[in-house]
Amino acid sequence: NGKPQLINSLMDEDSGEVYFKYDESEYTTEMPPSDLFEPIYYKDEQWYGISKEEWLESLPEEEPDVPNSKDLLNAQLLANDLEHNSKIEDLQQDIANLTAELLKVQGGMTDVRDS
Structure with a gap:
């Protein structure tokens, strides 16, 4: 053969x-x-x-890969997750910056646990 x-x-x-x-x-x-x-x-x-x-x-012609509704929903959820994670990181950085500014205004602290 x-x-x-x-x-x-x-x-x-x-x-x-x-x-x-x-x-x-x-x-x-x-x-x-x-x-x-x-x-x-x-x-x-x-x-x-x-x-x-x-x-x-x-060879058979390749069919274009058309995403179904579940694929689209998963993509949207992943995009939302990435956006939310980015916003959380920005907020964490803002909190850290504000904390540092507050400590400067108050004259500084040697031990944060005492506040």
């Missing part, structure tokens, strides 16, 4: 020589040319197949 198949070697236990056992009418050791595309087959001691252009034309 033209599909490559690895044939495992066998070892003759008496002589220690390695050999391959296969039906020579069904297999060939001749490699197919690299410019052939599937379907590939071997007949009358010659490899047959199609060109790359023919192979590309035979």
Whole structure:
């Protein structure tokens, strides 16, 4: 059928020589040319197949990936989460800045736990 198949070697236990056992009418050791595309087959001691252009034309057209309503909802939730996390970080920075300003106005504190 033209599909490559690895044939495992066998070892003759008496002589220690390695050999391959296969039906020579069904297999060939001749490699197919690299410019052939599937379907590939071997007949009358010659490899047959199609060109790359023919192979590309035979491929099914890819359908565009259209997101469904769940995908859109997940994307919206992720976008909201990123926006909220950014706002939380901004608020944390504002609180830290205000705390530092308050400490300056009050003359500073050496131990925040006492306040």
